Amino acid sequence: MGLQRHNIDPMEIDKFKPLASRWWDPNGELKALHDINPLRVRYIAERTDLTGKRVLDVGCGGGILSEALAARGAEVTGIDMGEAALWAARNHMQRSGLAIDYRRSTAEALSASAAAGFDVVVCFELLEHVPAPASVFDACARLAKPGGDLFFATLNRNLKSYLFAVIGAEYILGLVPRGTHAHRRFIKPSEMAAWGQTGGLRLEDLTGLHFNPLTKKYTLGGNLHVNYLAHFHKTG
Ligand code: SAH
Numbered sequence: 753m754g755l756q757r758h759n760i761d762p763m764e765i766d767k768f769k770p771l772a773s774r775w776w777d778p779n780g781e782l783k784a785l786h787d788i789n790p791l792r793v794r795y796i797a798e799r800t801d802l803t804g805k806r807v808l809d810v811g812c813g814g815g816i817l818s819e820a821l822a823a824r825g826a827e828v829t830g831i832d833m834g835e836a837a838l839w840a841a842r843n844h845m846q847r848s849g850l851a852i853d854y855r856r857s858t859a860e861a862l863s864a865s866a867a868a869g870f871d872v873v874v875c876f877e878l879l880e881h882v883p884a885p886a887s888v889f890d891a892c893a894r895l896a897k898p899g900g901d902l903f904f905a906t907l908n909r910n911l912k913s914y915l916f917a918v919i920g921a922e923y924i925l926g927l928v929p930r931g932t933h934a935h936r937r938f939i940k941p942s943e944m945a946a947w948g949q950t951g952g953l954r955l956e957d958l959t960g961l962h963f964n965p966l967t968k969k970y971t972l973g974g975n976l977h978v979n980y981l982a983h984f985h986k987t988g
Pocket of ligand 1: 759760761764765768785810811812813814816817831832833834837857858859875876877878881882
């Protein structure tokens, strides 16, 4: 037994603990997630119908993305292993008047009871925080219904992403708290594409996510060198 077997790094969960009360501060430590949220929600909504669909948000944190998906008419389940994050998510949901099913679970554990249970599975900014990301990816693939869509967002692993996402974003620009990311855990798009093939998923799209330090604005498109989003379709 042990947390390792469940594919959790306790340090990664604890990292987000002190942020519990600040998940929803648009100018707090998690500002970057608020800033990119409209872009990533639009990306999902342009590629799949959300209305009335069963959507699973894996590693939902305080619910920034879950709420936006629910506001678009999706029936959302949010899972995370952080108690504090779930507390923040449930607390905020009540104020927003939304009904989201928040649960403390890993994707692997949920896939034992809810395989093929979701039209859409979203897993953003989580894969780079787990010891075995392929295992989470695989569980996401099992959780999606055949004909369903899956969306992932993470960081590419190369020298440029070290300079931009760790040194630049954490130490120079202060876009995310220092220590948020361990470069060795970043994932190459080619690695993710291979997991998709193994899991019976068809890769539909890969898109870069970029920050312009002059305009302080995020945009989608262009190269995949640092942050990127991926869309897969579960065939069959
Ligand atoms: N997906 C959200 C939050 C990303 S932060 C968003 O993009 O807005 C990463 C979250 O993953 C944290 O809330 C952390 O508690 C959670 N987490 C880390 N390891 C996990 C695991 N193995 N299973 C589920 N959640 C995990």
